[in-house]
Amino acid sequence: MIEILISVILISAIAMSGFRRARMLNRGFALQSLTIALLCLAKGYQTGEYHYYILFLLTLITKVVIIPLIISRSMVHSKLERETDMILSGSWSYIVTGIAVALSFIFLGNFSDYLFRVGCILIITGAILMMGRKKAITQMIGLLTMENGVVLFEISMVKMGSIIEFGIVFEMLILAMIMGIMIFNINKTFDTLNTDYLSNLKE
């Protein structure tokens, strides 16, 4: 059962890195968070610790419902349709993510646990999303995927780290809220979300 969920996460990660439209990215993120929540449920069921269930509920509420809501609300105001000129064009980002996944599998070979490797892959995809795109929202989603990766990383490593999980989840929630408000402000002052206009603080 966990293998299926992990494969879904892997597929969503690779797919997300190539999406152009932010709405698709949002849905991809929601799907990913849902799978992570189910993963926690499965882990909880498997090991019998109660804190996994609490984590399942928390991730479900925040990452599957609230954060995508924030993203879609800020998207509506910004009339953002599609990512026009991406630094890493669609095909290239797929290829880069593919190579990254392959490398991480080879390099982290001696770690038996799949979760750990998928966590790393999620972090790398988050990074690629952030560095390869120009729109602010995509960067935000990239960052949140990276946080998801850290959560996965944490689940695989630390058996009893409840405080860490709660910390991460709350932090992601507040982070998403603040970024949402900021995107709203940027959209109001710059009336575009392209970060090229956000680079006149030079030297």
Added chain:
Amino acid sequence: MHINLMIAVFIAAISVSIIIKNIDVISYVNILGTVLLLILSVLIGFDVADRGHIFHFGTAVYIDSLSQIQLLIITTVSVMTALYSHKYIKGEYEENIISLTKAKVYFVLFQVFEFSMIFLCMSNNIMGMWIGLEATTLATAFLIGFSNSKLSLEAAWKYIIICSVGLAMGLVGIILFIYSLNSEINTSMLQWTYLLSWDKGFSKKVLMVAFTFIFVGIGTKAGIAPMHTWLSDGHSEAPSPISAMMSGILINLALYVIIRFYIIIRLADGLQNMRYLFIVFGCLSLIISTFSILKQTNYKRLLAFSSVENIGIMSLGFGFGGVLGVYGALLHSIVHAYGKSLLFLVSGNILNAYQTKRIGKIKCLIRTMPVNSVFLIIGILVITGTPPAASFFSELKILQNGFNNGEYLPAAILAFSLLIAFAGFVVTFMKMIFLNDGAEEYVRLEKDKENILPLVVAVALIVLISATFSSLLNPLINSAVEIICG
């Protein structure tokens, strides 16, 4: 007991600034809050002085002399900035640049920012430290974008993205750190004191990777070289009191967190030359920041780069190791906090009077704003390390330690970059203060008299530190050095 009082003061301050409508009352309460926190931290200081370290709420809160130093810095600098922001926010509010709600948001976030820093340096739990750092990032994100101009929004966006990425890497590092204990993990495992007394050995490889993640991750928050890019934008766009607090305290705290992990690292055998991480990144940040100082046209960005440079000096101090270097680095962090906040507050005054951050546009400060230029000169002399100020002794100790331990190249880089930074400072600021093109007659601005009290407090603190660091503060700093050097 004091710590409960602290929390009570915090909650009171937050609630007042949310409920009450009158700006004056809010800022007075804010100042009162910071003063109370200062008094409480001094009292805690006395406890720590005689009992070595104190626990509270079971082992959740742990204060030893190292965190006591950070506590003192936080509370003193926030008293200064609270005093400054009283007139600053009132001025902005009266010229209705900002609405009432914006002012209230400012004071709430100010309190949240200060308390999250206090929470950070008091928490025994390493995850608590991480959450503290994250909370400061979130609190200051809005404060940087306070003036809602294009540039400040851009700075805020960059700040939040880069710092969150950095802290995510830091979190990965912490998780790897706990994983390297390779034993059954329970909640008490996250206590720093527990980790300190951990004797069942670490897996060396994982620990190395963990500490590198922590160093680079939290290093972004500290403004260490290649990851310092947010610092120069954030500090130059943030309102002056906030950039004073960030430059003075926040980057010290990030380094404090790294040092907490470094103390545990040092126990594991075979990891002695992890200190080269500090040295390499220290030299990198020295070189990058000092050369950027030379080419600055915006004086607040120049001060931000000088913070990067001072972080480089401190990390070199820790990198050289040895009692002298660590003593120098700690002393330098204290003096730099006060000196840098003095400079930022003065630049705030100048910005308030001249409404421009460009160095070229400000002429003959000595005649237009004589009082502020005197404080500016004192600030420059303190930051660049002239003798009566303690920063000269700290730089001397770090350099001496560098030569004693045989690292000649990093010490040479340190000396060279001190010189370049000094040249950059003197050329820019002395031209601003003295140079006049003789054409028009300069009259003293009436804005010169505003907001002088916080500057006086800052100079008083610097004088206090310089006078007492070898007598009164000595036991405090020495015990902190023992914690680090073992």
Added chain:
Amino acid sequence: MYMHDFLSVFFIVLIVITALPNVIYSFGYLEEYRKDYSLKYLWGMMALFILSMAGVVISADGVSFMIFWELMSVSSFFLVIFEHKKGENIKSGIMYFIMTHISGLLVMTMFILTAKFTGTYDFNVLTAGAANITDQQRLAILILALAGFGSKAGLVPLHAWLPKAHPAAPSNVSAMMSGIMLKIAIYGFIRVAFIFAKDVSVYFGVAVMLVGTITAIYAVINSLAQNDIKKLLAYSSSENIGMIFAVLGLALILRSLGLRSLSALALAAAMFHVLNHGIFKSLLFMSAGSVLFAAASKNMNELGGLYRKMKFASTCALVGTAAIAAVPPLNGFAGEILIYGSFIQALSAVRIPWIAMTILFCGIILALTGGGVVWASVKSFGMTYLGEPRSRKAEEVHEVPAAMKAGMAVLAGFAVLFGVFSPFIINLIYGWTSGDPAASAVGYEVTIVSAVLLLAVSALYLAGKMLSKKGVADEVRGTWACGFNDFKPYMEYSPDGFVQPGMRIFGNAAGYRKEVKVDGAVHTRARIKDVIEANVYLRVIKAVDYLAARIIKIHYGKIQIYVSYIFVSLIVSLILVLRFV
């Protein structure tokens, strides 16, 4: 807590002798600044300046030495930019501050290295002799000492601040800076090179001598070429410092070759010349100050004929100029004989051919510099005080206040006193340098000669008085210049013309270029620039600027690039850590 051996007392005496008349002089001189600058600030800074210099001389350990050293630099910076109304003062002040910081860093590194090798900062322990320093370590310390103290004293490669800072400062301050501050650097060098480092390889001594000689010849040619009095005096201070370092180098060579007594003589010559230079250079700067006070201009092309209205100040200036030009009974002459004497005695005592040749070469260059100094001093006195006033400023000259005259008179008195009774002082110094107080370096000839000279002058004066009574009375008419009688002031010899023959031969050391413009009338101008500063300094600044422009490109502004910095540095440090740790 403080040092009280002969060396410190000697320099304290120097500070007192030079600072007291200066204070008296300042009472008069600062009236001019009262209306647009605050005098309380200046007096405070001057007090801090003098105290910090005294502090340096009596401090007994490296850290307090460093503290007073930096305090001295800071206070002198704020004195140099006192007249901040004029733009170029600020620029030269900034350059001065950066250069003093360089010397501060070098001296700090030197003390740190000494502490590393000998384990202590304390001077008394160091003087007792730390035996376990290897020769190579001692050389490293001494090279740093030469660089640090040399840059503060104004040796050639790091001298560019001196001709900029001294003219910018008010004259009483530049008198103190030239008179005392440069000597504090020499005090530091003597203490490190002669007292701490018991013995050092001969190559270091040769290097010091060469640097000193090159500084002397370079500075004298530049001082000849200047038209601004204070710049001329600043360069001549650098020249005297060069001469002192040359003799110190000679002393080091002799000591490393084992000729103890000769090296003590050379050291005594250097210290005596330090004392003399302190006196007559402050006197000359004070007279330049009085010219500036009276005629509000220091450009010699606008001065001339100041003697008529400033009789007393000019006579003091004459004494000062005569002292620096090594005219007997005065102290400059006594110093210079000792220096030439020690060079020649060293020449005959040294057996190693190549060292003897270098000493000979440096002796020749110093003799040439001596001639150049006479020429520069005659130019500085002749062009300002003698002949016809060349501009309106030089005509309406108002009398100099009494306090200034008193200060200058005191120093002129010292110049004569230290000249006539120089053997006693030299033997006193030689007593310390050679170790046994009874030894005497030089006979009492100078006193006898000055007595004979005094006798002859008074005899001839009386004879002249008697003769003139019965002879025809003096007449006062226009200058007889072979019959041409309507001489205009501008037809007088101008400062550039006065040194033009010298500049034709030695000109390229001062970047001398003659520009001739013909538009109806022929206009010639002499262009001079500090050659080393123009080539070396500008190149260094350009390189740093180029590097800074490259490095600042890192802040590209794009957020993606900033995030990539984090990951790149993460990966690189991971690889390095896994590989090396």
Added chain:
Amino acid sequence: MKYVIYIIQSLMLLLLTPLFMGIIKNLKASIRGYEACPVLQPYYNIAKLFEKGRVLSKSSSIITLIAPTLCLCACVTAAFMVPVFFNDGNPFVGNLFIIIFLLGIVKFFITLTGLDSASAFGGMGSSRELFISMIAEPVMFLTVAFLYMETKSLNIFAINTAVAGMAGFDVANCIAAMGFAVLLVAENARMPVDNPETHLELTMIHEAMILDTSGRDLALMELSSWIKLMVFVTIFINCFFPMGMTGAVAFVPVILSFIAYILKVLVILAVISLVECSMAKFRLFRVPELLSAAFSLSLVAIVINFF
């Protein structure tokens, strides 16, 4: 008793100087083949000038008043410090540097007088005088070094006795003597460097500086330059040709050495006048070449003897 003779010999030198100047004029006249003025003419000139009143320029200052007296006193003191024809060692006085720097007073004050009269010729004269003496300084330094390395003493009396003790002429002594001769000519404004008799404005160096002095001052200036020349000649004789000099305090040897001294001086005066008649005055920027020749001569002298 010894010091009485010293004073006498210096007084003799002072008294005979105008006579020697007359002799030079006579020798030059006879070489050039015209009727010369009587040998004692310089004495009459000086006496006439002392009676004349002084004409002072309105732009001159105190320098013009004190300079002549100071120059003459310097030269007289220098004369008293030099052994002329009797030398028995003198512990008090005689340092070669002090003598040369005493004559330096003359240079310093004459150049100032040149500038004092605010005329172009005075300025030109002093500028050229200082230019030449600056380049001549190293030659003086080398000669003193040579003498010191030969005799291990800076005192001229000791040098004289030591050189007298050395056997015959060696190569280095001749070369050093030649170098010092050129220095003598350059310092005292004799022919190849400067024409003492001319009043052509653009050629004179020494004369230009004292152009404006008149009456008693001119007499003093003339006397001081003559005495300076004779002091240089005496140093030249005593340091390089010391034969015939006695140390015994008896009447006959002193008279014999006095005669020997007079003969030597006459030979040198003949050489000087011969050079003045046969050579034209050098252009100003050829003088450094002459002086660098003298410089290399004395350098070679030192290198031969001591390296």
